[in-house]
Amino acid sequence: MVQLIANAVVLGCVYALMAVGLNMVYGLQKILHVAHASVYTLGAYVGLLLSLTLTNNLWACLAAAMFASSVFGLFISKLVYQPLLDKPRYISLIASVGVFVAATELFRLVAGPYPYAFSARFAFPAVKTSFVGLTSIQTLVLCFTGAAFFFLYTLVTKTRLGLAWRACIQDMDMAGALGINVNRIVALNFLIGSALAGAAGVLVARYYNRIFPTMGAVVSYKAFVVIVLGGLGSMPGAILAALVLALVESVLGAIPRFEFPRDAIAFLVMTLTLIFRPKGLFGR
């Protein structure tokens, strides 16, 4: 049981890493950033490319993936979302879906439809006690997520940049009128969120030892479920919801002969929650 919870927490970390990026984009611009899934998948493929060519070191792959993903995220923001700012919001959503579909196809066409193995090397301590064991990739996911969230928390609460970011979330026009370069904040927002998605892509790829064109789909749908459950735009809510969702999935998945598809469970939970609590589980 303890082992089950530990595994669920690791899974929850992955959801949370993805959800944070989605939530940052939604919080600032109210865009449902479906193409975030492609950013994640791109990260995994860039990691793979590096491991097949230059170096098989996971840290290098992670860094390359974060760089490539943040560039891609920025690219989407500038080329797709920026021109649509004063159009109705469903338009940027549809454009985002278009990017997602096109990018997934591009991955398939370039890398082929079949999964690749990904086993870049790295050294990280594993945990082994009498009641719970974590492999080294699991501890890496945990530590990376922890560090990322600590970094974000410090940035947002302790720095002037973070203050400007919070002001933009509350009233973007007004923040701009007071001299905050809103475009720069939006870019930074995409940069950070996308870098985390890229990192999540590499970590998950390493965890399951698999990379394939549609790997982003399920994780990002889950991330959407997570941010809805947590209340759209709320960071602590999202992190909490990520852990709850992962736990529920793991527990239900552990019931023998219960094979209802996991993805459907997540959405079932979301739909039911929305009917009874339209602002999400933890939304105000």
Next chain:
Amino acid sequence: MLLEVQNLYVSYGKIKALWGVNIVVNKGEVVALIGANGAGKSSLLRSIMGLVRIETGTIRYDGRNITSWKPWDRARLGIGFVPEGARTFPDLTVEENLIIGGVLSPHKRAVANAMQRVFELFPILKERRTQLARTLSGGERQMLSIGRALMSNPTLLLVDEITLGLMPIMVAQVFSVLCQLNSAGITILLAEQNVREALSLAGRGYVLENGRIKLEGSAQELRENEAVKKAYLGI
């Protein structure tokens, strides 16, 4: 000439908000924009700040054509904005709101000094400095909004419907602050429905109706104009 708006057209979808508006604001003046709700006062101020997309027309500030400038670049030039409804950041503290206002200052010391001056102007804000802006009263929020705009030492202050919903005693206080700021050298463009007060503070004024400039002149002329008397002064 500090600010010059020429032939400005603005529309939201199919609704036309401004039809070829021309105004001029000279350095050191207080200029009032008068008009009913929806006459286009807010649209005019927001387009000067760069917050609405304009169709045609030019906006010049201090000799520079800033028509296509971003709002934050205009703020950098010294344009301050006190919007309708205060629009303070509800989930930031009073202090944080002011820091955001001083975001353009390069030094922390400059921010601290500016904040000190704001606190001298509005002592109540000092008492409330650690409170979230959402917990302030309407009048306090207006003060915070003015204070926030002052943090960047603006040359031109755009003030939109600042007295809307305020108690009469607050209205008097706010106008005396504006008067003080003007004597300290800040140019003010003031959109007001409180016409009597606005015209007593302003040297000149424009009357907006359905997105067009209907009348312009000195405050004296406008006060004595029959149409203005009838429509806005209730005489």
Next chain:
Amino acid sequence: MSLGYILTIATFASIYSILVLGLNIVTGYAKQISLGHAAFAAIGAYAQALLTVRAGMSFWAALPLTVLISACVGALLGLPSLRVSHDHLVLTTIGINFIVIGVAEYFDFFGGAMGIIGLKIPTFFGRPLGTTGYFVLVLFFVLLALAVSHYFSKTWARLAMEGLGEDELAASSLGVNVARFKIIAFALSSAYTGLAGALWAHYVGSVFPKNFPFELSVLFLSMLIFGGMGTIRGAVFGAILLYILPEIFRFIENYRMLVYGILLTIMVTLQPQGVLGVDGVADRMVAKVDVLVRRIRSAAKP
């Protein structure tokens, strides 16, 4: 290209038209983006399969029931739209897509992953309809769908719907019962989609959960956006063109979804009204030609 092949393509294009007309009701008129219409098609297809294959009903007896079931389920699934915001609703429709596939896959009642096979082409006065006959039948339903859409768009419902899309508060202050109209829109829309699903299932002869993935919902939305949201001509044009293009240009089959994705993004970014939408590409070209003609005329007059 044989006649049979052309008829097959025409039949599928017609079925897609019905479906996109249905999507247009909810997305074009009521402005509720749905990324789950593949699920509504699945509901129609499965209902028809269960009624004919399992319960042994005839095509004709089952079809009205299927449409009714689809409408009811649509109304039910439209319920969340009353309580949640637009953004939540989009996510809910995506969710519905996954849930419906999940349910179809999990429960043996729906055939599980093996699906249901053995749907037959309907008979007409004892004789089975051939390819031609079935095409005529589908065409009849297209006309019916067009008529209903036309009626729907012309009556006050359209006004109400459009008001609802733009501003719910304004609509409700005009005395429009917003809740009722949202539900009607969802019910009508999924009735269309269910009908299309049923027609599709009979033509193909089988239904599997895999036939109705999320990507299909994206395709439907692409068709509508490409043609022009909120117009009947746009919905039909988008459905037919985007269905037929890859059929004609077989070599792009492999790039089909890539092209759709790029097309969707570019279209919605540069031309959100679509090709045939109100004030869309075609409208503006007509306007330009109009101006040109007038200029020539006035120039011709001395």
